[in-house]
Amino acid sequence: MDEKELIRRSQAGDGEAFGVLVERYRGKVFSLAYGFTRDRTSADDLAQEVLIKAYFSLPKFKAKSAFGTWLYRIAVNHAKDFLRKNKGRQKEISIEDVGEQTLTAENKSLEEKRVEEGRRQIVQAALARLPEKYRVILTLRDIDGLSYEDISGVLKLSPGTVDSRLHRARRKLREKLTGRLIRQGGEHGLQ
Amino acid sequence: MDCNKAERFLLRSLDGRLDHENRAMLQAHLEKCPSCQEKDREYQMILRLIRPQTVPEPLPYFQERLLAKLKEQDKTAPALIWVKWAHRAVAFSLAVFFLFGAGILFFRPQEPRELSQTERFLLQDENPLGEAASILDQKKAEDRNMMLIFASVGDKDVSRRYKP
Numbered sequence: 496m497d498e499k500e501l502i503r504r505s506q507a508g509d510g511e512a513f514g515v516l517v518e519r520y521r522g523k524v525f526s527l528a529y530g531f532t533r534d535r536t537s538a539d540d541l542a543q544e545v546l547i548k549a550y551f552s553l554p555k556f557k558a559k560s561a562f563g564t565w566l567y568r569i570a571v572n573h574a575k576d577f578l579r580k581n582k583g584r585q586k587e588i589s590i591e592d593v594g595e596q597t598l599t600a601e602n603k604s605l606e607e608k609r610v611e612e613g614r615r616q617i618v619q620a621a622l623a624r625l626p627e628k629y630r631v632i633l634t635l636r637d638i639d640g641l642s643y644e645d646i647s648g649v650l651k652l653s654p655g656t657v658d659s660r661l662h663r664a665r666r667k668l669r670e671k672l673t674g675r676l677i678r679q680g681g682e683h684g685l686q
Numbered sequence: 687m688d689c690n691k692a693e694r695f696l697l698r699s700l701d702g703r704l705d706h707e708n709r710a711m712l713q714a715h716l717e718k719c720p721s722c723q724e725k726d727r728e729y730q731m732i733l734r735l736i737r738p739q740t741v742p743e744p745l746p747y748f749q750e751r752l753l754a755k756l757k758e759q760d761k762t763a764p765a766l767i768w769v770k771w772a773h774r775a776v777a778f779s780l781a782v783f784f785l786f787g788a789g790i791l792f793f794r795p796q797e798p799r800e801l802s803q804t805e806r807f808l809l810q811d812e813n814p815l816g817e818a819a820s821i822l823d824q825k826k827a828e829d830r831n832m833m834l835i836f837a838s839v840g841d842k843d844v845s846r847r848y849k850p
């Protein structure tokens with residue numbers, strides 16, 4: 496069944512039709528939620544909330560934008576609420592947490608993975624401290640891989656604004672990280 | 687090319703949005719600018735590290751849990767259909783309201799309603815009696831005229847309105 500028909504039926508209260516839409520979109524909604532929360536349970540909660548909200552807002556969906564874009568817009572708004580509620584709970588991760596460890600031949604690749612994961616956490620912590628609008632656009636583009644056009648639709652921004660905001664966000668994130676990742680890279684190099 | 691422009695190009699190139707010519711210019715700058723090489727390396731690394739290594743699956747029974755919640759909430763607030771129809775209901779009520787209003791304005795009965803006794807006496811030159819007497823009892827002519835005017839202005843038939 497095509498999407499328009501599924502939407503029309505869901506709007507009329509057909510739960511089964513909505514179930515099919517959910518099957519098609521839950522993966523995308525969940526991974527977006529995970530991009531924001533970085534926690535499986537929180538992402539699951541968030542994705543459920545988003546889809547419930549979508550179901551009850553469906554009568555207002557006018558097909559001015561694609562269904563996916565509309566759904567992402569709901570998801571971003573919910574994610575912002577989540578981030579506000581959880582502000583400050585993000586634990587400050589220091590390089591010391593990620594730690595130094597003497598390397599032996601057998602644990603070297605394990606150690607590399609650990610270092611990589613440590614750096615990832617540092618980036619995550621820096622991202623969490625960026626202003627919300629930068630965090631949102633970086634999540635949509637660099638984590639979730641949405642196209643410029645989709646981001647422009649979801650955030651209702653002109654393509655020019657998407658471009659400048661994204662670039663400013665990347666610069667800010669790099670400023671926060673300069674030095675930290677390099678030291679963290681240590682003898683394993685950066686690549 | 688200066689380093690500022692090089693950084694703008696670097697950021698564009700992360701999205702593959704740099705055309706061939708500009709890419710060559712950026713490359714030329716990078717080859718002789720260690721500081722921009724460093725930036726390039728950092729941007730590439732951040733882009734790699736910002737993504738989670740793996741995105742887990744939703745928790746088990748995602749769909750079932752969701753549909754159960756929807757059913758539950760539909761019961762407590764059967765809003766979906768309601769909201770849909772509420773929009774229409776508001777429009778419908780407004781339409782009815784205006785049609786009804788228009789009906790009142792345009793289809794008023796043309797036949798004059800029955801006159802009250804006072805009106806008959808006052809406005810059709812019959813012998814005034816009852817409450818009309820109090821009007822005619824007024825000593826001052828101005829008062830009497832005012833009261834007669836007020837008693838007659840309500841009538842829609844202009845010819846019967848009292849003119850002193």
Ligand SMILES: [Zn+2]
Nearest residue numbers: 689692719722
């Ligand atoms: Zn340079």
